[in-house]
Amino acid sequence: xxxxxxxxxxxxxxxxxxxxxxxxxxxxxxxxxxxxxxxxxxxxxxxxxxxxxxxxxxxxxxxxxxxxxxxxxxxxxxxxxxxxxxxxxxxxxxxxxxxxxxxxxxxxxxxxxxxxxxxxxxxxxxxxxxxxxxxxxxx
Amino acid sequence: xxxxxxxxxxxxxxxxxxxxxxxxxxxxxxxxxxxxxxxxxxxxxxxxxxxxxxxxxxxxxxxxxxxxxxxxxxxxxxxxxxxxxxxxxxxxxxxxxxxxxxxxxxxxxxxxxxxxxxxxxxxxxxxxxxxxxxxxxxxxxxxxxxxxxxxxxxxxxxxxxxxxxxxxxxxxxxxxxxxxxxxxxxxxxxxxxxxxxxxxxxxxxxxxxxxxxxxxxxxxxxxxxxxxxxxxxxxxxxxxxxxxxxxxxxxxxxxxxxxxxxxxxxxxxxxxxxxxxxxxxxxxxxxxxxxxxxxxxxxxxxxxxxxxxxxxxxxxxxxxxxxxxxxxxxxxxxxxxxxxxxxxxxxxxxxxxxxxxxxxxxxxxxxxxxxxxxxxxxxxxxxxxxxxxxxxxxxxxxxxxxxxxxxxxxxxxxxxxxxxxxxxxxxxxxxxxxxxxx
Numbered sequence: 001x002x003x004x005x006x007x008x009x010x011x012x013x014x015x016x017x018x019x020x021x022x023x024x025x026x027x028x029x030x031x032x033x034x035x036x037x038x039x040x041x042x043x044x045x046x047x048x049x050x051x052x053x054x055x056x057x058x059x060x061x062x063x064x065x066x067x068x069x070x071x072x073x074x075x076x077x078x079x080x081x082x083x084x085x086x087x088x089x090x091x092x093x094x095x096x097x098x099x100x101x102x103x104x105x106x107x108x109x110x111x112x113x114x115x116x117x118x119x120x121x122x123x124x125x126x127x128x129x130x131x132x133x134x135x136x137x138x139x
Numbered sequence: 140x141x142x143x144x145x146x147x148x149x150x151x152x153x154x155x156x157x158x159x160x161x162x163x164x165x166x167x168x169x170x171x172x173x174x175x176x177x178x179x180x181x182x183x184x185x186x187x188x189x190x191x192x193x194x195x196x197x198x199x200x201x202x203x204x205x206x207x208x209x210x211x212x213x214x215x216x217x218x219x220x221x222x223x224x225x226x227x228x229x230x231x232x233x234x235x236x237x238x239x240x241x242x243x244x245x246x247x248x249x250x251x252x253x254x255x256x257x258x259x260x261x262x263x264x265x266x267x268x269x270x271x272x273x274x275x276x277x278x279x280x281x282x283x284x285x286x287x288x289x290x291x292x293x294x295x296x297x298x299x300x301x302x303x304x305x306x307x308x309x310x311x312x313x314x315x316x317x318x319x320x321x322x323x324x325x326x327x328x329x330x331x332x333x334x335x336x337x338x339x340x341x342x343x344x345x346x347x348x349x350x351x352x353x354x355x356x357x358x359x360x361x362x363x364x365x366x367x368x369x370x371x372x373x374x375x376x377x378x379x380x381x382x383x384x385x386x387x388x389x390x391x392x393x394x395x396x397x398x399x400x401x402x403x404x405x406x407x408x409x410x411x412x413x414x415x416x417x418x419x420x421x422x423x424x425x426x427x428x429x430x431x432x433x434x435x436x437x438x439x440x441x442x443x444x445x446x447x448x449x450x451x452x453x454x455x456x457x458x459x460x461x462x463x464x465x466x467x468x469x470x471x472x473x474x475x476x477x478x479x480x481x482x483x484x485x486x487x488x489x490x491x492x493x494x495x496x497x498x499x500x501x502x503x504x505x506x507x508x509x510x511x512x513x514x515x516x517x518x519x520x521x522x523x524x525x526x527x528x529x530x531x532x533x534x535x536x537x538x539x540x541x542x543x544x545x546x547x548x549x550x551x552x553x554x555x556x557x558x559x560x561x562x563x564x565x566x567x568x569x570x571x572x573x574x575x576x577x
Binding site for chain 1 (some may be wrong): 161173220241244
């Protein structure tokens with residue numbers, strides 16, 4: 001008898017927890033502002049990319065994959081949707097992107113800064129420049 | 140009625156504790172939505188960890204909180220909720236694996252970020268906790284070693300999980316929420332301090348002395364203890380304690396045993412124990428004068444909780460112990476209500492408390508029906524097991540008004556419950572004590 005009640009209360013608790021989790025997910029993502037609509041549309045780059053740059057961008061794309069940037073970032077819906085990089089090239093200058101990827105000593109020690117997480121990246125100079133070129137190409 | 144009300148209050152408190160972290164997620168500033176499945180995965184991850192945190196509360200043996208339900212059922216609930224919470228945190232991982240595998244990347248701990256490794260390690264710890272708890276016996280893990288492992292693995296899992304949450308940092312990264320999470324984590328630490336340090340310390344200050352170890356029939360022993368320098372404890376007949384012998388109360392080497400003595404004579408507490416396991420087999424070697432520590436009393440298996448015109452007790456083997464406590468207590472109180480005891484044993488010579496029961500029959504309105512599974516040729520009583528026809532024959536007319544106490548091996552308890560149900564005895568009047576959960 002008590003086991004039956006224990007199972008009922010377990011079911012009630014489980015049901016409430018799941019319901020609250022669904023409410024949370026729904027309230028975060030109302031149907032009318034689903035994720036793809038919110039992400040800024042990836043417009044074609046205003047200026048055509050020169051062939052030399054195209055090679056650099058391609059090598060930056062490889063750096064992005066090798067470094068598993070998708071763990072924290074998403075591009076065109078692939079990767080961690082928390083920090084989308086779509087259109088970052090239109091929002092930030094090359095210098096600003098460089099500051100994000102290779103934070104200063106000061107920014108790297110700020111405990112709550114997302115910038116600080118990039119402090120763990122070990123990139124060579126050419127790798128970093130390629131990555132910057134790739135991110136700049138996302139407009 | 141008092142128990143129903145306080146039971147509802149405690150269930151409410153439990154629900155608040157489990158749901159609070161999720162409610163905190165819902166209120167206040169939250170990062171923008173990241174897709175339904177993503178956010179659902181995060182929410183059930185939080186819910187799972189909140190539930191696992193509250194698991195400690197369920198088994199902390201708070202006497203007041205366990206009184207309405209019985210401690211055994213809290214352990215049963217603890218087990219059910221643990222499996223549910225584990226399914227939740229597995230789903231947290233699997234949803235991301237399915238919806239967004241790029242995020243997980245390599246599982247290699249040398250290249251993956253530490254907080255992702257922590258999350259994976261926590262999942263493995265919890266899997267180990269579940270497997271070792273559900274299949275302890277088939278895996279051949281001794282009880283004492285299992286308890287230690289259970290505590291260490293859950294603690295490791297929870298701390299790794301909190302590390303994972305801290306490392307991911309999205310949902311708790313607001314000034315209002317971080318203190319709440321710190322408080323949540325601290326409350327586990329405080330609770331563990333209470334259970335593992337304060338309670339054992341208190342038990343050490345209130346020791347008991349073994350005054351007698353007496354052999355009964357059928358490899359069963361009655362151990363008697365007395366409080367040493369303190370007033371001792373009062374209990375309801377049918378309740379049990381966690382008993383520690385030849386070990387420090389800090390050593391986690393305690394085992395639950397029912398009182399078999401009268402609750403009206405709390406100055407001498409008796410436990411009747413069958414020597415069969417690794418710990419119970421040491422009982423015959425215990426000598427008078429040795430120290431014992433008790434944690435209790437606990438349990439809802441007691442005649443004192445029900446007003447009824449009469450009681451029926453159905454015992455299998457050493458399951459007679461808590462029933463003996465109830466009968467002795469009723470005799471000491473000069474209770475005149477009609478009582479029936481159906482006592483199932485293997486052999487005639489193995490009937491525990493046969494003479495003591497005969498003596499009790501002179502003081503109580505008690506009818507005893509012995510049932511033997513392997514009777515000798517000269518046995519004239521009931522044979523076999525406790526079946527529906529036997530119950531139908533033995534139970535009085537007013538069987539639907541009586542309260543029933545069953546204590547014995549699980550298959551017997553289940554069969555008798557089914558038989559009583561078939562005899563239209565309301566299940567709410569049939570009481571059992573769950574043991575052997577792990």
